[in-house]
Amino acid sequence: MCIFAKDLEFAWRPGATVVAVSEFELRLGDSVFLQGESGSGKSTLLGLIAGIIQATSGELNVMGRPLGAMNAAKRDAFRADAIGVIFQQFNLVPYLTLLENVLLPCRFSPPRAARAGPTNASRKDAALGLLDRLGLGAEAREGRAVSALSVGQQQRVAAARALIGAPSLIIADEPTSALDAASRDSFVDTLLEEAKDASVLFVSHDAALAPRFDRTESMADMNAAFAPAAKGA
Amino acid sequence: MTLVALAWKSARARAGATVLTLIAIALSTALVLGVEKIRAGARAGFEQTVSGADVLVGARSGGVNLLLYAVFRLGDPTANVSWETYQAFAARPDVAWTIPLSLGDSHGGFRVLGTTDAYFEHYRYGDKRPLGFALGVAFDETRDAVLGAEAARELGYGLGDDFTISHGIKSAAFAEHSDHPFTVVGVLRATGTPVDRTIHISLEGMEAVHEGFVGGAPSAIGRRPRAPRSAPAEALTPDAITAFLVGLKSRAAALRYQRDVNTYRREALTGVIPGVALAQLWRVLGPAEQALRVVSLLVVAAGLTGLLTMLLSTLNERRREVAVLRAAGARRRDVFALLVLESTLVAGLGALLGATVLNTALAIVGRGLEASIGAPLGPLGLSVYDAYVIAGVTGIGFALGFVPGWIAYRRSLSDGLTVRI
Ligand SMILES: Nc1ncnc2c1ncn2[C@@H]1O[C@H](COP(=O)(O)OP(=O)(O)O)[C@@H](O)[C@H]1O
Ligand SMILES: [Mg+2]
Numbered sequence: 062m063c064i065f066a067k068d069l070e071f072a073w074r075p076g077a078t079v080v081a082v083s084e085f086e087l088r089l090g091d092s093v094f095l096q097g098e099s100g101s102g103k104s105t106l107l108g109l110i111a112g113i114i115q116a117t118s119g120e121l122n123v124m125g126r127p128l129g130a131m132n133a134a135k136r137d138a139f140r141a142d143a144i145g146v147i148f149q150q151f152n153l154v155p156y157l158t159l160l161e162n163v164l165l166p167c168r169f170s171p172p173r174a175a176r177a178g179p180t181n182a183s184r185k186d187a188a189l190g191l192l193d194r195l196g197l198g199a200e201a202r203e204g205r206a207v208s209a210l211s212v213g214q215q216q217r218v219a220a221a222r223a224l225i226g227a228p229s230l231i232i233a234d235e236p237t238s239a240l241d242a243a244s245r246d247s248f249v250d251t252l253l254e255e256a257k258d259a260s261v262l263f264v265s266h267d268a269a270l271a272p273r274f275d276r277t278e279s280m281a282d283m284n285a286a287f288a289p290a291a292k293g294a
Numbered sequence: 295m296t297l298v299a300l301a302w303k304s305a306r307a308r309a310g311a312t313v314l315t316l317i318a319i320a321l322s323t324a325l326v327l328g329v330e331k332i333r334a335g336a337r338a339g340f341e342q343t344v345s346g347a348d349v350l351v352g353a354r355s356g357g358v359n360l361l362l363y364a365v366f367r368l369g370d371p372t373a374n375v376s377w378e379t380y381q382a383f384a385a386r387p388d389v390a391w392t393i394p395l396s397l398g399d400s401h402g403g404f405r406v407l408g409t410t411d412a413y414f415e416h417y418r419y420g421d422k423r424p425l426g427f428a429l430g431v432a433f434d435e436t437r438d439a440v441l442g443a444e445a446a447r448e449l450g451y452g453l454g455d456d457f458t459i460s461h462g463i464k465s466a467a468f469a470e471h472s473d474h475p476f477t478v479v480g481v482l483r484a485t486g487t488p489v490d491r492t493i494h495i496s497l498e499g500m501e502a503v504h505e506g507f508v509g510g511a512p513s514a515i516g517r518r519p520r521a522p523r524s525a526p527a528e529a530l531t532p533d534a535i536t537a538f539l540v541g542l543k544s545r546a547a548a549l550r551y552q553r554d555v556n557t558y559r560r561e562a563l564t565g566v567i568p569g570v571a572l573a574q575l576w577r578v579l580g581p582a583e584q585a586l587r588v589v590s591l592l593v594v595a596a597g598l599t600g601l602l603t604m605l606l607s608t609l610n611e612r613r614r615e616v617a618v619l620r621a622a623g624a625r626r627r628d629v630f631a632l633l634v635l636e637s638t639l640v641a642g643l644g645a646l647l648g649a650t651v652l653n654t655a656l657a658i659v660g661r662g663l664e665a666s667i668g669a670p671l672g673p674l675g676l677s678v679y680d681a682y683v684i685a686g687v688t689g690i691g692f693a694l695g696f697v698p699g700w701i702a703y704r705r706s707l708s709d710g711l712t713v714r715i
Contacts, residue, residue: 114711
């Protein structure tokens with residue numbers, strides 16, 4: 062099991078519960094499409110899974126590790142080792158080159174660095190290989206500034222960064238919302254192709270993408286399933 | 295990539311703001327170091343200047359004032375000591391030697407000092423070092439002159455060169471004693487004291503210059519017949535001198551000698567022990583030095599406040615950057631460290647830059663500065679104090695980095711995984 066959540070609750074402010082998930086599972090190697098209205102708590106749920114924020118109550122295991130029992134530093138290390146993250150936009154550190162952005166997780170996670178390659182040079186080759194497959198090899202070799210990339214190109218660099226060093230889980234928070242339909246489809250296809258050994262949790266409000274994934278979940282349904290229980294308690 | 299490299303690239307990405315902050319810190323550091331260098335240099339210079347004499351005697355005035363004009367050639371003497379009085383005090387049995395000092399004229403901006411051979415024999419500077427000749431010998435005849443090292447170099451005079459001396463300290467041509475040329479017979483080795491900027495002539499030579507002058511202006515009655523080139527010394531005995539230095543047979547007698555000078559009935563005199571007068575000078579200057587220091591430290595504080603302001607103002611635009619770093623695996627303490635490192639880097643580089651600029655500038659204009667403050671600066675180059683100030687500024691930069699570091703640390707929790715702008 063890659064992700065297992067039970068009776069998971071989170072509130073940014075006391076009394077205003079944003080995430081209330083009675084049960085959610087993601088098996089190893091599966092890809093899940095998570096759909097939901099804006100403000101329904103999708104990003105918050107991803108933050109919980111990434112271990113950036115901690116659940117108010119409930120159980121959350123990622124790769125068999127109980128996040129609730131880990132302190133902030135351990136969760137940070139775990140995220141660095143096991144999870145690749147792609148945002149909606151502004152995924153890149155503007156003062157780093159394309160290649161430096163992709164290699165960033167190797168800086169924070171020795172296991173990911175080791176999986177990417179034994180030496181700096183081999184890791185660089187791995188990053189260039191990924192970027193080649195994502196269609197950005199030439200830009201990377203030119204040492205182009207990330208600000209000179211289109212939004213679509215930036216999202217693909219972000220995908221390369223999420224994929225480097227083969228993390229077990231890729232979480233993507235509406236990574237295609239700034240892309241046009243054609244680049245959206247090719248982005249999702251390439252991502253799923255490259256991440257076929259990993260589990261993928263993909264958030265979007267664009268239902269057209271759902272068929273490409275193994276399974277679709279609705280944030281509203283997950284929260285609603287919990288709600289009566291919460292009220293009854 | 296290390297965190298330091300990351301911090302460096304982040305600072306470089308905001309080059310405009312970073313460079314301005316860096317310059318502010320560099321300038322303020324240079325100011326602190328400059329103030330200290332000039333202060334310590336001037337002190338060392340003063341303390342080096344006279345080390346052999348037990349008592350300095352001049353007309354009644356403040357002890358510090360007497361020391362300033364007689365030894366450091368700063369300011370003008372207000373009154374003289376009569377020749378008879380000088381003779382009386384020089385002849386005392388407890389006196390080992392005396393050096394008469396007769397000031398007033400100048401040539402090419404360098405002070406002319408009338409004195410005797412005793413000057414070359416008994417004057418001591420620095421660590422009780424005697425004066426030495428780089429070229430030539432001491433003066434012998436009325437028109438002989440011995441130049442300090444810097445005076446010789448700047449005037450471009452060598453042995454055998456002739457020059458004339460004007461009355462008063464301005465080198466205005468109207469008062470040049472053009473019919474009394476002096477000849478350079480000796481050049482002293484550099485001492486790093488006002489001696490270097492002095493033109494030494496004999497008392498007789500000084501007297502000869504003043505012949506035919508009343509109150510510093512050519513007499514209306516006309517000149518006395520011009521003295522022959524080697525006038526007999528008696529004919530040119532001065533009426534008065536500016537001051538005299540006294541070496542006693544026993545140091546212990548200095549206080550008594552000084553008291554006798556200060557209570558002398560026939561003429562109002564002041565006797566000072568040079569070390570005591572210097573200590574008095576430092577006491578007088580102490581609050582001013584302190585004020586200068588405080589002001590320069592406040593300027594550094596302003597520079598460092600600019601650093602803090604810059605870092606705080608970038609925090610908002612950094613939120614996404616921090617979120618990206620966090621998502622890529624950065625721990626919260628990495629985010630904290632990043633800001634502390636950037637703050638430390640900018641402060642440290644600024645301080646280093648300031649120290650380098652100051653020391654380079656001093657190496658270039660140092661001599662001119664020495665001339666204009668009238669006292670030599672201490673040794674130039676990076677000092678221990680410089681190192682302390684650089685370390686201090688860097689340390690404060692480090693500490694200031696905790697403020698934005700802590701804010702970013704806290705914020706990276708409340709922002710969650712994605713930043714909502
Ligand atoms: N960092 C935050 N601090 C406070 N409230 C937040 C934060 N992030 C999200 N929220 C609130 O939580 C709710 C869910 O937001 P979010 O998880 O971003 O939803 P979604 O991603 O589905 O649009 C919203 O009401 C939002 O205002
Ligand atoms: Mg969202």
